[in-house]
Every structure is written in structure tokens, then in C-alpha cells.
Amino acid sequence: MNPQDMDKMAAQIEGLFFDLQNRLTADIVRRIQKMDKVTATADLQINTLLQLGNTSEIIEAELKRTTGYCDAKIWELYDQVVEDQYTANRDVYEQINTRYIPFEENEELQGWYNAAVSRNMDEILNITQSLGFYVSAGVGRKVFTPLSQIYTGYLNAAAMDVLTGAQSYSAVLRRVSKEMSDSGLQWIEYATGYHCRATTAARRAVLTGVNQMSAQINEKVAEDLETQTFEVTWHSGARDTHWWGGRVYTKKQLVSICGLGSVDGLCGANCRHSYHAFIPGISVRTYTDEQLDELNRKEKQTKTWNGKQYNAYEATAKQREMERNMRAQRANICSLKSGGADPDDIMAAQSRYLNQLHSYKGFSKAMGIEPDLERVYVDRLGRVVTGNGFKTYTKARKTGIISDRNKLKRGIYPVKNEQIARIQENELSGVKFSSEMKYNGRIAGNGKTQIEYYPWGAFKKVKSIEIGKQERDTKEALMDTMLHEELEVRIARKYNINDLPSDAEIHKYINRVIQRIFKAKGWDYDKAR
Incomplete structure (x- = not known):
């Protein structure tokens, strides 16, 4: 059995655990969503009790459903192994004049088969009996929390935060969604403390079990064929x-x-x-x-991506890591959507996902290996960014203003395009400007720069740089504005839109740079302000 076939078989069971994770996460988000309308302590207590009342029943029902599906699927997978590894060798038996015993009559092989299936089903059951989330306990430390405690802890904490005004509903939803999607449904081996995602544990269990079953069949075939x-x-x-x-x-x-x-x-x-x-x-x-x-x-040959070298095995491992990160971000997006989060929060999460997807494809191309997006979509969440989502995101970022240096103050001194051109040719001749600067007396503030971004948040191009009326009628003030807008563009080129520093940090940095330029050139900075 080739590795691709085994991967596909394991992915079928992995998908069932993603379904379980998605259902439980959606239920927690739905319950937290109800707390947005809690207005008094008494209502909070009653509402929380009502919401928590059937938690254990929900978990039990979902686990039964998952293991039931798994049992049926495991039988099906092992039937396929027999078909591929034993029945397919019938021609070889006949070719060397050895009697081929159909699987239905081969008691020894049936015994192995039943034992292997039972082991695999027991492993899946063990996983479901020790499920929970690895969640932050502060100071960079994470602790394992069983499913039942996840419900109680998240709901009570969320309710108190919203009720007391410590955090808004949107902030609570963002926190919980991100923590749960980053952690993922976990399975822990209590004896060693080792933990991994339930989806990974299920995949590994089936992959290992199917492979070992295949090996046993092939050994039986080899014995028969002497x-x-x-x-x-x-x-x-x-x-x-x-x-x-x-x-x-x-x-x-x-x-x-x-x-x-x-x-x-x-x-x-x-x-x-x-x-x-x-x-x-x-x-x-x-x-x-x-x-x-x-x-x-x-x-063994290595290829370079973002300054780091990878051989074939390391590249495959990096691909799997990127796929895990994308699945976590997709889960986060779905949680935010189902919880009715702020559209800007959803759009930001979608942007991060698109950036991850762009990096994943870029990495795969650089390594010369095919992207395996089926491993991402095994989470059963479907499309998390629709066609309309792409258009909305792009439009919003196209019209977004990165630089509006002083929104509270409107300049009163108009300038001419000839003044801008002369400064570019003389005082600022050593500066390579990213775009032609034009005067627009209708804009608020001293200057405005518009940046267009790709849907995944990367810099695409400068749409325009406009100079408005200035607060001071001096050449230095105009030079300050022109340098400010150009530095805005250079910062935008350096960062993904989701990683940009705050406006306050950007402007503080730009002002320091401009002051150094003025000092080096011997210009009077006081005339610029």
C-alpha cells in the first residue's frame, strides 16, 4: 500500500475528530453569545445555570456519535486493506501454483484482522475518554483542562467579564475563539504528560494500525509463497x-x-x-x-526560503506546521462568525488566514513540492473566505488611509504643485519618492497617502500621495509633510497590514527620523512645526 493511499485512509478518521471539535467549539461560542444580553447578577446566575445544565449530556452524546462513526469507518478501512494487500495478490499465488485461500475462509488472517480492528477501535475510544483543551494559565504556561471544565470555566469567566464591564462581548469572543482554535481539541496521555491534538492522535492511530495490518498480511502472503x-x-x-x-x-x-x-x-x-x-x-x-x-x-539537497535552508524532510515538516496554523486560523474565523463578532475582527482574521495561505503556497513553490490543501480542508469547515469576502476586504483596504497625519487640525496655507516639484529637485533631490505627489486642497490634514493591499494583507502598491493645505506657511513645513508621507509608504512596504505598528508608534518614529534629517542638513526644524 503506497503512502498516499494510507494518508487518505487516515484522513477519513481525522476528519471525524475535526467534526467533533467543530461541534463542541460552536456550542461553546453559541452559549457565550447568549451572555451579551445579561444585565443583572441574578439573571447571570440563572442564565449560566441553564446553559451549563446539559453540558455533560452534550459531551457524552457527541463522543458517542464520533466513536460510532469511527467504528464503522475503521471496519471499512480494514476491509480495504484486505482488498488491496491480500486479494490483490491472488494472481501471484496462481502464478507459482500455490493455493489461494479466500479471506472468508482464511481463519488465521481473519483472527489478525479482528485483533487489529479491535486495537484500533480501543485506541480511538481511549482518545475520546481523555479529551480536553490545553489552555493558557498565564506567564506562558499551559495546562490541560478536561472538556467539562472547559465549558464551566469559559462560560463563567466570559459571563463575569461581560457583566462587570471588564471586557466587551467582542473582546471576550475574540479571546475565547483564538485560545480554543490555537489549542485545538487535545488528547493527553496521562502517564507521561505528553499531549497532542485529538485529530493528530486519531490520524496516527489509524495510520499506524493500517500499516501494521498491511505488514501482517504481507508476511502471511510471503509465508504462503515461501x-x-x-x-x-x-x-x-x-x-x-x-x-x-x-x-x-x-x-x-x-x-x-x-x-x-x-x-x-x-x-x-x-x-x-x-x-x-x-x-x-x-x-x-x-x-x-x-x-x-x-x-x-x-x-538531501537544501533549498532556501526566507533565509533558512530546508531539505526534503524538513520542508515536509514545515508544510505540516503551516497547515496546522491555517486550520487553527480557519477555526478562529468560524468561531468569530458564529458568535456574531465585529466585522472588522472577522476581516482581520480572514486577512491573517489569506496571508498564511499565500506564504504556504510560496514556501511550497520554493521547495519544489506540491501544496497539499486537502490536509487543510480536512477540518470540514468549508470556505472561510468567500468571493464577496475578498472583494469587501480589498475595497476596504484600497480606501483606507494609512497617513492622515493630523486629522484634528486642518491646514490653512495652500501650496502649488510647482513648489512640491522644486523641493523634490533641490532640497530633497537625494530622496527617491515612491509616487508623484500632487496638491489637493480638499483633503483634511497636511497630507494623505493611500495604500492598496493584496487580500492576504501584503503591500501591493501606492494608490496616491496627496499634499493638503499646510499649518505653517514655510518651505520647511512642506518638506516635513513630504518626508512624512514618503516614510509612511516605506513603513507600509515593510509590514503586512496586520502587523503594522499603531499610528502613534509610526508617527513618533517618523518624527524622530525627520528631526535627524533636518539636523544633518542644517535646516531649522522649528519652522516645520
Whole structure:
């Protein structure tokens, strides 16, 4: 069974756990949303009790539904393994005159099959019995919190914040949505303290179980065909320690060289390699040794992205990290939408997601590997930024003013375009301006710069730089305004729109820079203010 097929099988179970996470998160957000209308302590207490009254029943029902779906899906997946790994070898049995026993009559194989399915279902059950979220406990520390406590803790804290006015409903919703989406539904192994997302744990459990079941079937096939040699599959992006993929080994070598039976070896945890019976003189290798040497040489080559080098395995790991971040941001967007958050908050979250998506595609292209967006969309959340969302975002940012240096004061001294041009040619001849500056006496303030951004928040272009009436009738005041607007553009080029410093920080920085320029040139800065 090739790695791609195993990934698709594991993703089916992973998707069921995303469904569980989405339903529970949506329920928490829906309950928090009700608190927006709480106006008195008595109402708060009654309302909270009503909301918390059926929490345990909801959790129990959702877990039963998920495990029920998982049970049926696991049987289906293992049936597929038998079909692909055992039934598909029927022609080989007949080719070497060995009797092929149909699966329905093969009691030994059925015993392995039932045992493997049971182990996988028990693993899924163990995951669902120890679910919760890893949430912030302050000072950069996170603690595991069971599902029932998540409901009580989040709802009570949210209700008190809204009631007392400590935080607005929108602020509470943003906080809870982000924390839950960043943490994700977690499964914890209490004996060691290790934790990972439930979706990841489920995927790993199925991937490992299916792979081991496949290996057992192939060993049975090899025994029937009286061969002691096996070919191990090869796949791109394998971890460095799994260099042995693609070659032919004896059963002993599978253990001694490939680590068969160990957690980090062949068919171990999260391993996508498998092995199948190889009959010398009949079977044909997938790759020759020379082809494997060349493939592995290319795997070790590094490529650069954002100043950092990645080989094939590191690039794949980075891709998975970026996919996890995108899924978390998609969950955050959906939580904000379902909670009726401020449109600006939703738009900002969508912008961050689009920026992540843009970076993901850019990274994949730089590494020469295909983007695997199916791993992002396995969260079952559908489109989180619709076509209209793109248009709204783009329009809003096109018309947004980055520079409006003094909105409270309107200048009274008009200037001419000839004055602007002379300053550019003389005093500021060493400055390469980003755009032609034109006078517009109708604008408020000394100057205004309009920036157009891509939907994902990256700088696209300068739409216009306009100079308005000045507060002082001096050349220095006009020079100050022109430098100010140009520096606004340069700052905008440097940052994604979501990472821009505040207006106060930007203007403070710009004023310091302009003062240094005036001092270096010997100009009188007092005449500019």
C-alpha cells in the first residue's frame, strides 16, 4: 500500500475528530453569545445555570456519535486493506501454483484482522475518554483542562467579564475563539504528560494500525509463497533515519536494518513505509539501487526560503506546521462568525488566514513540492473566505488611509504643485519618492497617502500621495509633510497590514527620523512645526 493511499485512509478518521471539535467549539461560542444580553447578577446566575445544565449530556452524546462513526469507518478501512494487500495478490499465488485461500475462509488472517480492528477501535475510544483543551494559565504556561471544565470555566469567566464591564462581548469572543482554535481539541496521555491534538492522535492511530495490518498480511502472503525477502516502499519526505526505503531485505534485515518492531522504525508510529513479499525471479523492483541513490541524493539537497535552508524532510515538516496554523486560523474565523463578532475582527482574521495561505503556497513553490490543501480542508469547515469576502476586504483596504497625519487640525496655507516639484529637485533631490505627489486642497490634514493591499494583507502598491493645505506657511513645513508621507509608504512596504505598528508608534518614529534629517542638513526644524 503506497503512502498516499494510507494518508487518505487516515484522513477519513481525522476528519471525524475535526467534526467533533467543530461541534463542541460552536456550542461553546453559541452559549457565550447568549451572555451579551445579561444585565443583572441574578439573571447571570440563572442564565449560566441553564446553559451549563446539559453540558455533560452534550459531551457524552457527541463522543458517542464520533466513536460510532469511527467504528464503522475503521471496519471499512480494514476491509480495504484486505482488498488491496491480500486479494490483490491472488494472481501471484496462481502464478507459482500455490493455493489461494479466500479471506472468508482464511481463519488465521481473519483472527489478525479482528485483533487489529479491535486495537484500533480501543485506541480511538481511549482518545475520546481523555479529551480536553490545553489552555493558557498565564506567564506562558499551559495546562490541560478536561472538556467539562472547559465549558464551566469559559462560560463563567466570559459571563463575569461581560457583566462587570471588564471586557466587551467582542473582546471576550475574540479571546475565547483564538485560545480554543490555537489549542485545538487535545488528547493527553496521562502517564507521561505528553499531549497532542485529538485529530493528530486519531490520524496516527489509524495510520499506524493500517500499516501494521498491511505488514501482517504481507508476511502471511510471503509465508504462503515461501519467500523470505521483502521490498520496502520508498516515499519522498521520509525522515532522515528511514534511509532504507525502496530496497529489498530479508525478514531478519527488516528488524536489524529497518527497525521493524520498534516505535521509530519500519511500520512504527506515524511511519508511512510498508513492505511486501518479493519473489526473486518473478517480482520486479520498483527502483534500482542507482535510482534510489539519485532519489536520496536529491532528498538531501537544501533549498532556501526566507533565509533558512530546508531539505526534503524538513520542508515536509514545515508544510505540516503551516497547515496546522491555517486550520487553527480557519477555526478562529468560524468561531468569530458564529458568535456574531465585529466585522472588522472577522476581516482581520480572514486577512491573517489569506496571508498564511499565500506564504504556504510560496514556501511550497520554493521547495519544489506540491501544496497539499486537502490536509487543510480536512477540518470540514468549508470556505472561510468567500468571493464577496475578498472583494469587501480589498475595497476596504484600497480606501483606507494609512497617513492622515493630523486629522484634528486642518491646514490653512495652500501650496502649488510647482513648489512640491522644486523641493523634490533641490532640497530633497537625494530622496527617491515612491509616487508623484500632487496638491489637493480638499483633503483634511497636511497630507494623505493611500495604500492598496493584496487580500492576504501584503503591500501591493501606492494608490496616491496627496499634499493638503499646510499649518505653517514655510518651505520647511512642506518638506516635513513630504518626508512624512514618503516614510509612511516605506513603513507600509515593510509590514503586512496586520502587523503594522499603531499610528502613534509610526508617527513618533517618523518624527524622530525627520528631526535627524533636518539636523544633518542644517535646516531649522522649528519652522516645520
